[in-house]
Amino acid sequence: MPLDPLSSTFAALADPTRRAILARLALGETSVMELAKPFDMSLPAISKHLKVLEHAGLISRGREAQWRPCRIAPASFKQVDGWLGNFRRFWDESFNRLDGLLEEMKAEEAAKASPRSQRKVRVTKEKQRGRTRG
Amino acid sequence: MPLDPLSSTFAALADPTRRAILARLALGETSVMELAKPFDMSLPAISKHLKVLEHAGLISRGREAQWRPCRIAPASFKQVDGWLGNFRRFWDESFNRLDGLLEEMKAEEAAKASPRSQRKVRVTKEKQRGRTRG
DNA sequence: AGGTTATTTAACCGATGAGCTAAGTACATG
C-alpha cells in the first residue's frame, strides 16, 4: 500500500543521512560514489537511500555511461513548503503582519461593498502583534 | 537512542493522521476526545500520535481538570522551515531573483574592496523569502 | 572476450512504528 506523496516525502526527510545527501546535492549534481564518500556505510545502503529519495520525488537521476548522476528535484520540496505554509502564521511575524494587512484590506473592501456589514469573526488567532523582528 | 530534533520532527510529519491532527489544531486548541473524533481509530492510537507530536515539538499540552488540551507549538515548524530554506532557490522563483540581486550587490561590494577577489559561496543562509501569498 | 568500475538487487537481521485490547490513572461529581 503506497503512502500518499507528502507522507513519503516527509518520511524520506526524516533520516539524517538522506538530509545530508540532499545538502550535498544542493551544491550540484553528482554521482553515487561521490555521495557515498562522507558516510561510514556500505554502498548498497546509500543506494537504498537514493531510491527512497527518488521515490519521494526529492531527487531525480540521469544516466551517463556507468554513472547515475543525482540532482535535486524541486517539486516535492515545493509541496512540503506549501503544506508548511498552512502553519506559517504560527511562527512568522512578518507573515502575520502581512496577514493582518490583507485582512484589513478585505474588511475595507467589504465595508465599501455593503454598508450594513456583518463581520464574520473568522479571525484566526490571537491579535498580539506589535513586535518587530530583527 | 533519541534522534536529532529535525529527524523526529520530520518523522512525526510523515504520518497522515498526525498531519490531520495538526491541521485541526491550526484552527485552535482542543481536547484529545475532540481530536480523535474524525478518525476510525482507537483512543490509545490517537494518544500515541499526540505523544509523538509532542516529542517532536510540534504541539504542546496543558492540563485543565481531566482534559489535556493540545495546541500547535511553533518552534519545530520554524526549524523545518529553516531547513527547507536551504533549498528554496530550487523552486521559488522570487527567491531566486532576490538571491541573484544579493549576489550582485555582494560582488560589487567585493569588487570595490579588493579588485582581485575570488567569489566562492552562494548566499543561501540569509533569512530572505520573497514569498507572496494568495 | 575478459577485466575494471559504478551501481543495484537479493536475502537476511534487529529495531522501530502503527495499530489493537485491556487495564490503569486522574479528576469531577452525585
Added chain:
DNA sequence: CATGTACTTAGCTCATCGGTTAAATAACCT
C-alpha cells in the same frame, strides 16, 4: 465513597526500515 469521563500505559502483533554481505547488472577499456 462510587461512578463516570478523559485520557495514558502495558503488552501484544505485524509491517516497514536501516543496515549488512554476497551476487548481479551495466557500461567502459583494453
